[in-house]
Amino acid sequence: MKINLMKTEDVRKQLLSSKYGAGKRVYYGMITALLAIDVGGSNSRATLVDLAGNCLGKGRSRGGNPGSNPPDLAAAAIISAAEAAVSDAGVDLSIAVALLAMAGPRVNAMQPQIEAAFRALGLSGPLVFSGDLNALLPSVAAATDGYCVVCGTGAGAVRIRNGEVDGVTDAAGWLLGDLGSGYWLGHHAAIAVTAALEGRGPRTALTEAVLDALSIPTTSTAVVDGRPMPLRLLIDAIYAMRPIELAKFAPLVIANGQDAVAAELLAQSERYLLADFQQVFAADIAGPVVLGGGIIEHLTGLPSAISEVMRAAGHVPDIRLSGDGSVGAAVLALRHQGVTVDEAMLATITASVKARVAKSSPSD
Numbered sequence: 179m180k181i182n183l184m185k186t187e188d189v190r191k192q193l194l195s196s197k198y199g200a201g202k203r204v205y206y207g208m209i210t211a212l213l214a215i216d217v218g219g220s221n222s223r224a225t226l227v228d229l230a231g232n233c234l235g236k237g238r239s240r241g242g243n244p245g246s247n248p249p250d251l252a253a254a255a256i257i258s259a260a261e262a263a264v265s266d267a268g269v270d271l272s273i274a275v276a277l278l279a280m281a282g283p284r285v286n287a288m289q290p291q292i293e294a295a296f297r298a299l300g301l302s303g304p305l306v307f308s309g310d311l312n313a314l315l316p317s318v319a320a321a322t323d324g325y326c327v328v329c330g331t332g333a334g335a336v337r338i339r340n341g342e343v344d345g346v347t348d349a350a351g352w353l354l355g356d357l358g359s360g361y362w363l364g365h366h367a368a369i370a371v372t373a374a375l376e377g378r379g380p381r382t383a384l385t386e387a388v389l390d391a392l393s394i395p396t397t398s399t400a401v402v403d404g405r406p407m408p409l410r411l412l413i414d415a416i417y418a419m420r421p422i423e424l425a426k427f428a429p430l431v432i433a434n435g436q437d438a439v440a441a442e443l444l445a446q447s448e449r450y451l452l453a454d455f456q457q458v459f460a461a462d463i464a465g466p467v468v469l470g471g472g473i474i475e476h477l478t479g480l481p482s483a484i485s486e487v488m489r490a491a492g493h494v495p496d497i498r499l500s501g502d503g504s505v506g507a508a509v510l511a512l513r514h515q516g517v518t519v520d521e522a523m524l525a526t527i528t529a530s531v532k533a534r535v536a537k538s539s540p541s542d
Contacts, residue, residue, distance in 0.1 A: 208270040209234065212515060213301070214507035215259055216313055217280040219243040219331035219361075219422060222255050223504040224263035225531060226271065231512065231523045233530040234271070236504075236538055237262025243281040244288060245351040246331070246422035253288040257295040264299050266538055273301040275514055279313035279507040281332060281349075306514055311336045312343050313506030314470045316513075318498050320521045323463050326500070327455050327484070329447065330471030331425045333359035335454035337463065341513060347457040348450075352422055358450030360473050363443055364427035368416055370439050375409040382439035387430040388412070432476045448477045455484055464493040470500030505531050 211234055215224045222242040226235040239262065241247060242255035256278065264271065276296050293305045314326035315338050322341040328334060333356045334349025348355040356362055371388045373379025389396050389408055392415045398407040405413075416424070434440040451474070455467070467484055474480065485495035500506075505528050509519045512527075519527075 208272045208300075211235075211267070211271045211273050211300075212508070212511040213260060213263065213273050213276040213296070213299075214504065214511040215242075215256060215276070215278050215280075216310060216503040216507040217242040217256055217278055218310060218503070219246050219281055219425070222259040224256075224259035225504045225508050226263050226267050226273075227508045227512065227527065227530075229512070229515065229517060231508070231517075231519070231527040231530065233508075233527070233534040234269075235263040235265070235267030236531070236534050237264070237266055241331075243331075243422075245281070245353075246420070249288045250291070253291045256288075256292055260296060260299060266534075271300045273299065274303040275306060275511055276301050276303075277306045277308060277507060277511040277514060279308045279310045279503065279510060281310040306511075308507075308510055309336070309343060309346075309349075310503065311346070311349060311470075312338065313503050313510055314468045314500045315466070315506065316509035316519065316524070317470075317501035317503055317506035318468055319466050320509075320519055320524045321466060324465050325455065325458060325463070325467045327451055327467065327469050327474070327480075328471040328500075329359055329451055329469075329474040329477060331360045331422065332356040333362065333447075333451060333454070333471070333473075335451070335458045337458040337460060339460075339463065345458045345460070347454040358447035358454075360425040360428035360471075361422055362450075363431045363447060363473065364424035365421075366443055367427040367431050367440070368412075368424055370443070372409065372412065374439075375406060375412065380439060383434045383437040384427075384430060384440055387434055388427055391427065391430060428473060432473070435476075444477065445479075447473070448480050448483070451477060451480055452483045452487075456487060459487060459491070461491045464488070464496070466496040466498055468498050468500045470503070475499065501528060502531060 211226045219241045222239045224237040237259045239255045239258035242252045244252040311326050315324045324338050326336045335347045336343050337345040352361045367384050371385045374382050374385050394411045400407040402410040431440045431443050481497050488495040
């Protein structure tokens with residue numbers, strides 16, 4: 179009996195497509211997927227989606243920002259997140275593109291290590307780099323024009339035009355900027371505590387908060403090398419940390435917002451972020467303005483200040499809090515493959531990612 183191999187393969191593809199669902203391109207038992215990784219200073223989150231925006235797998239690792247981690251450790255974090263996503267998917271994948279929406283500087287030394295690992299995971303297409311701020315707008319809006327203002331571990335503002343970054347202010351990393359960021363707040367909290375302990379700065383509730391966070395007793399009256407013991411221990415503890423770890427003091431500034439020193443740090447942070455937005459604002463782009471990062475919701479005067487800038491230009495303010503950055507990274511990956519992402523598809527991606535996270539991390 180003569181078998182028509184072409185027809186047999188067609189039937190196989192149809193059966194596989196039926197098994198895995200609509201929107202999943204299937205070849206020889208492998209699903210075509212897109213890998214999108216939202217790489218920040220605190221964590222790296224990998225997402226696998228099909229061409230219809232359905233989430234196939236999720237993975238998470240620590241921060242992979244090469245500006246705050248040695249390149250080999252940053253690459254290892256990114257790879258770990260991708261491996262976790264592929265493991266979570268649990269099926270054979272042909273990864274058509276891997277897009278990294280990455281905070282920090284571009285470090286070319288990382289690329290061979292990342293690309294080799296991704297090829298082993300099934301990457302058949304290109305490895306693409308994008309800024310993490312570029313993923314904020316598509317995390318909550320299908321619009322391809324707008325603004326992103328972020329204040330997390332880092333800080334800055336970008337203008338997006340036709341889906342591409344058209345202008346940036348700050349977001350230059352802790353050595354060169356990130357003014358008003360979580361790192362900046364934490365660093366200046368430590369500076370304020372040092373000044374208070376030396377008696378050259380005002381007393382502040384941040385002193386007890388920071389010393390307690392470092393398990394440094396505040397009652398010691400001993401003097402070491404001419405310094406009070408708590409100050410000597412503070413200096414030693416701070417210099418034992420990686421600089422970016424100072425960001426862990428930012429929540430202490432927020433928690434002590436009624437303290438005069440802390441309140442002024444938060445007010446200065448708002449002023450920096452407003453200045454960033456004013457720098458990138460263009461009168462011909464009406465928004466939306468997406469606010470992102472773990473600190474920004476605590477800068478309570480910032481939305482109204484940005485609204486004033488928008489109104490003065492004749493626009494109705496459209497200000498939104500960012501969504502899941504991994505959703506935005508997935509949108510960028512889909513657009514890279516020529517997929518038009520409208521509001522309906524964005525809703526699909528958002529719901530699918532949320533459901534996958536819930537499935538991977540069930541509540542007790």
